[in-house]
Amino acid sequence: MNKNIIQGSPTKTFFIEMITRDISIKDAILDLLDNSIDGANNLNSDSYAGLYVDLTINENEFIVKDNCGGFSLEIAQKYAFRFGRPDDAPVTEGSIGRFGVGMKRALFKIGNIFEVESKTTSDHFQVNVKVNEWKKKKTKIKNEDGEELTVEDWNFNYNDITPQTSNLTENGTFIKVTELNNEVSTFFKEDSFLNDLKDDIERLLNFSIEKGLEINLNGVSLSKKGIVLFNDESKPYYYEYEFEGVSVKIIAGLSYVGEPSKSGWYIYCNDRLVLEADRSDITCWGTKGIPKWHVNFVMFRGIIFFDSKETIKLPLTTTKKGIDASSEIYLKSKFYMREAMNSVLTFLKEISKLGSDANDYRKVLAEQEDKISVKDLKSYITPDIRKFITPNLMIDAISEKNDFARISFNVDRNIANKAKSYSETRTYKELGKYIFDYYIKMEEIEEDE
């Protein structure tokens, strides 16, 4: 036996620690929901009506159950439980999973014992794993020289389902995790965690909810939370194009003023919101002549849809939080993002020149204009490409504001009162105007007209 060997193969413990480190528990759960949605998308990409995902979360267990079609034994054997996606993995249309780590990572993150059951028209099977035992599993293999080696065993075993062990009647997936990790268990019993999770799902998966998918969290039905754009007298900036197998759609315009936290850019990859209300330099703010975000820009909303049959081409990061800002596909879209911002932000800057009337104008605008939802924006088409059409701005009112100056000063109150009674004015404001007019008249200063 060759003694000159330095071990280079990873241990499972190290591997699990690495892949679970950079994902939050909420994102791990969203990853599992993404799998359900990928299933729904395979059944019917236009409507998810009649499909559901039930989430049960408490300090002892975590359960996801859906009727979104399940995955076949072949998929399970070749891909779903493999770590990393093999080079020859088939293209899954409109899916969001791509790195082949999502489900395993989520399960490892949550607890020690998990079962995954899947039912399709052809298969019905179950995978049971006790992570602590699985970590210790070794296997013997022969290397090229015929020597026998003991290495880590990365395989999982599956069982066929008997009616007694079945949790599924419809085609779908059932995932249950128990022996929860300590910190996970602590989170799962907190209402604040459940509220945050509810909010995250409602915002990040709003597209799927809008398409009819019913998501329940501990029996509470979740509703969509999306943004809208004004679309009436004002028309959003709109442009779409194909780039290397990805269709890109960029839309930007105006929305409600009362929601500062919603202002910014929204980026969807295959309908999954991956960047939300971004106001950083990632979405061009404060770069190349585009101003930094400012409260005057509250009404700004921008949306980018990246869609591809091949998920690997999308500018996604593995955690699906944020985008790969250095990818070519994203860099190219920045040209159009800046063009859109250039128009919309200039308009918003003008509104702010209305001074004290600006907010009234913004509210009137919100009342007058029709709104269009994110889902409808996805199919929005207009012949006016690359143009943000502004609502009728009261340009004269703005200019008038610019033409006036306010003069104020403090004087001795006694003298002011004497002057007020002498000039027969009633208020200090009137007195001020009287004094100014008097000066202009006495000095024979004429207006330049």
Add this chain to the structure above:
Amino acid sequence: MKKMNSPKFLNYETRPLKFTERKMLLASLTRIVNYFKNDYQYVGFGGVAFTDFKLFHKELHINEMFSIEGGSKISIEKLNFNAPFSFIKIYKKLSTEALVDISLEKKSLIWLDYDGTLENCFFNDIRSLFSKLPEGSIYIVTCNRELKQKESGEEYTTEQFQEVFGDLVPFKLKNKDFTSKNNHSTLRKMFLSHIENVLDERKTTGLSLKFNQLFNILYQENRGAKMYTFGGVITKSDFDLNEIDLKDFDFINKDETTYNLEIPNFTRKEIDLVDSHLLNKEEELLEKKIITESELKRYKKTYKFLPNFFDVRV
């Protein structure tokens, strides 16, 4: 976004330096427009005088014209009334908004003659224009070159300037970059780098264009504002500007060299005298001690473009 109140008080046609500059630009534009096979549209700030519109229609044969007016003092009726040609379309809105309405995909001659000092909207307009304008398009900007704050009229400090113009300001900006001696070079750097930024980004869309600077002109009307004109032509990236014959125009500058537009103060009789001695008999002329060498030099720079004003009854 232009606040155009000046045309109410001053007719551009009687500002001799403005007039001279316009004629100079025209001379070079004629060749550029001709090289790119004509068929341009013109976008400018016509005010009520429309001097540039009249000139460019008659001399460059441009029949599609757009005048933008962002000021409040002049009614749209008055603007339309004063338009010399019915084909001039007038937009009474901010330039950045108006530029959205105009099809900038068409080859264009653009002269944005802002009458104020530098504002952010100049850069908004640059982005709108350079995101869409095709090869052969000409961009010219004129503005008051003093770098002073809008409200107080005081020269900027570097911090204040940075606050207003963000990442558009040149790296290593110093207070002396705001002085009369250097302000135009600061403006040039900012215009040029923003233009190049936008064109660079535009390359990602598959179109590789470059901006060729031609104009870097300084002038100051008698007791008037210190003005700056910057401009050039958009071409394909691999275009050789020498293809367009402009070498006999000494006011063309492709780098940071400025052209100082000045005109001599000659009497009518002096002009006749100088003209009759030009080129061949200049030594003889100077010996007469009627005009100085520097006056002659100045005259020679501009005499082909100088206006003649007469008082006539119409």
